[in-house]
Amino acid sequence: MRSIEDIKKDFPIFTNQKDIVYLDSGATSQKPLVVLEAEKKYYENTNANPYRGAYKLSVDSTSIYNTARHKVATFLNAKYDEEIIFTKNATEALNLITFSYGLDNVMADDEIVLSIMEHHSNLVPWQRVAQAKNAKLNYLYLNKDYEIDDFEIETKITKNTKIVGILSVSNVLGTVVDIKKIIAKAHQVGAVVVLDISQSIAHMPCDVQDLDADFVAFSAHKMFGPLGIGVLYGKKELLEKMNPFLMGGDMIEYVYEQSTTFAPLPHKFEAGTQNVGGAVGLMTAIDYILSIGYSQIQMHDRELITYCIEKLKSLPYITLLCPKDVNHISSVISFNINGVHPHDVSTILDFNGICIRSGNHCAQPLMRYLGIDSTCRISFSIYNTKEDIDKLANALEKIYVKFKKYIDNK
Amino acid sequence: MNEIDEIYTDLIMEHSTNSSNKKQIENPTSSMLGHNPNCGDEIKLELKIENNKIIDMAFTGHGCAISQSSTSIMIDTLRGKTIEEAKKIIEIFIKMIKRENVSEEEKKLLGDGIAFENISNMPARVKCALLSWHTAENMLDEVDK
Numbered sequence: 001m002r003s004i005e006d007i008k009k010d011f012p013i014f015t016n017q018k019d020i021v022y023l024d025s026g027a028t029s030q031k032p033l034v035v036l037e038a039e040k041k042y043y044e045n046t047n048a049n050p051y052r053g054a055y056k057l058s059v060d061s062t063s064i065y066n067t068a069r070h071k072v073a074t075f076l077n078a079k080y081d082e083e084i085i086f087t088k089n090a091t092e093a094l095n096l097i098t099f100s101y102g103l104d105n106v107m108a109d110d111e112i113v114l115s116i117m118e119h120h121s122n123l124v125p126w127q128r129v130a131q132a133k134n135a136k137l138n139y140l141y142l143n144k145d146y147e148i149d150d151f152e153i154e155t156k157i158t159k160n161t162k163i164v165g166i167l168s169v170s171n172v173l174g175t176v177v178d179i180k181k182i183i184a185k186a187h188q189v190g191a192v193v194v195l196d197i198s199q200s201i202a203h204m205p206c207d208v209q210d211l212d213a214d215f216v217a218f219s220a221h222k223m224f225g226p227l228g229i230g231v232l233y234g235k236k237e238l239l240e241k242m243n244p245f246l247m248g249g250d251m252i253e254y255v256y257e258q259s260t261t262f263a264p265l266p267h268k269f270e271a272g273t274q275n276v277g278g279a280v281g282l283m284t285a286i287d288y289i290l291s292i293g294y295s296q297i298q299m300h301d302r303e304l305i306t307y308c309i310e311k312l313k314s315l316p317y318i319t320l321l322c323p324k325d326v327n328h329i330s331s332v333i334s335f336n337i338n339g340v341h342p343h344d345v346s347t348i349l350d351f352n353g354i355c356i357r358s359g360n361h362c363a364q365p366l367m368r369y370l371g372i373d374s375t376c377r378i379s380f381s382i383y384n385t386k387e388d389i390d391k392l393a394n395a396l397e398k399i400y401v402k403f404k405k406y407i408d409n410k
Numbered sequence: 411m412n413e414i415d416e417i418y419t420d421l422i423m424e425h426s427t428n429s430s431n432k433k434q435i436e437n438p439t440s441s442m443l444g445h446n447p448n449c450g451d452e453i454k455l456e457l458k459i460e461n462n463k464i465i466d467m468a469f470t471g472h473g474c475a476i477s478q479s480s481t482s483i484m485i486d487t488l489r490g491k492t493i494e495e496a497k498k499i500i501e502i503f504i505k506m507i508k509r510e511n512v513s514e515e516e517k518k519l520l521g522d523g524i525a526f527e528n529i530s531n532m533p534a535r536v537k538c539a540l541l542s543w544h545t546a547e548n549m550l551d552e553v554d555k
Contacts, residue, residue, distance in 0.1 A: 339427075341473065341474035341475060342474075343449055343451075343473075343474035343476070343535070344418070344474045347417075347532065347534070348414050348418070351413050351414050359448060359449045359450065360450050364450075373451075373452075373472055374449060374450050402418065403423070403427075406423045406424065406426075407427060
């Protein structure tokens with residue numbers, strides 16, 4: 001097992017930004033050198049438009065693209081490579097599902113059930129479907145520990161439910177959702193599940209066959225991969241029945257003046273020249289994760305989360321927003337300093353070289369449900385250390401001291 | 411923490427935590443909600459205009475220290491001004507934040523608003539400082555119609 005100090009050296013940003021404490025991997029992770037080099041090497045040695053040319057370079061580019069697809073399929077334990085569709089990011093993957101599956105399969109008075117924790121990307125597109133089809137949008141709400149009760153699952157997912165949209169880990173609260181239970185309940189009533197694993201894929205494995213998942217979406221950039229490439233997994237029998245989402249080059253069979261027949265999977269859903277460089281980066285990021293291993297990643301997450309919560313709990317002016325059971329928290333923690341706005345906290349932390357996110361985290365319905373406007377959010381990755389958390393805690397103390405005299409005068 | 415003290419000055423901190431302008435006014439002649447969807451800041455401005463003059467102004471809502479203090483200081487600066495004068499001051503403030511040329515004479519018109527001169531060093535916070543000024547600009551434009 002490699003030490004965290006050693007692993008951190010894999011990431012050039014920490015050499016170039018010497019004193020930075022990066023606590024925003026939930027927004028995007030930093031990139032290891034191997035990923036950057038793999039992408040560069042592709043452009044230097046094999047770059048050509050995939051699927052187009054009859055010449056060797058284009059054939060090689062196509063072959064690399066499909067190797068990446070196979071890598072992702074193996075990573076997710078998909079049955080077939082063509083169940084993997086490359087997209088721009090998780091948002092595009094989720095839009096593809098709502099437009100190509102949702103609009104054609106959700107009917108008037110059907111129910112779409114989402115958790116109140118959903119990121120806007122697995123929520124706003126479903127509002128569009130609900131409005132267009134006169135369907136109902138219902139939400140799974142949280143108990144006082146920021147978790148979804150069994151009762152909520154049992155009563156909200158009904159025989160009228162056609163779609164269940166659920167994330168594996170909340171990007172605000174860090175809550176780990178029991179997705180297996182939700183998928184089982186959804187299938188019991190004949191609903192299709194749209195699973196957003198953007199926040200968990202860098203931290204926990206995803207076995208689509210074991211989960212019996214219908215659709216799964218994630219972005220490469222949150223799991224050490226490059227920006228601009230994401231993945232949609234869909235069960236073959238579902239994808240085959242769906243209409244294309246984006247139309248244009250490469251996704252067609254025969255194009256006539258008035259009509260077109262479409263290419264088989266996966267090409268039907270991959271219109272236009274594809275991001276082969278990004279796919280190479282993603283493939284390398286998968287190898288990187290596997291080389292460290294999910295078991296070390298999770299051990300490290302546990303250690304940091306436990307330490308961080310302990311540390312933040314020792315500061316009496318901090319309000320934590322996370323599940324009580326540390327084992328139900330992934331790598332994200334939201335908190336507030338009483339009386340200080342999260343934007344002021346993140347600005348002052350930035351002056352101390354500490355990067356955290358503040359705001360509503362693309363989850364406005366959740367914020368409204370919790371009765372707050374915004375939170376400070378920290379999120380960890382394999383390169384974070386206890387020292388990062390100590391620096392954070394020291395800086396939070398300084399902020400509180402600065403603001404205290406004004407708050408006390410109130 | 412020198413840079414921080416330059417932004418989070420006593421003046422700004424006092425206005426953000428303890429503003430006498432944070433209230434509702436009786437029978438306002440107009441009111442408007444300013445909203446920054448990125449951070450969730452929401453500020454409602456109320457205005458009382460008589461004989462083309464701002465005789466009172468106040469705000470309610472929530473936001474960070476920068477947006478709250480900027481609103482409160484703006485109200486201190488604009489109260490008692492004619493619509494014309496107020497519009498001019500708002501224009502100067504926005505110009506200053508955008509780092510466009512502002513003369514010393516113009517700066518004097520800003521009153522304590524000058525405290526936000528350095529906010530452009532923090533691009534992520536410019537929106538916070540401008541929120542209520544843009545809202546006031548829109549309100550006065552409507553009054554003028």
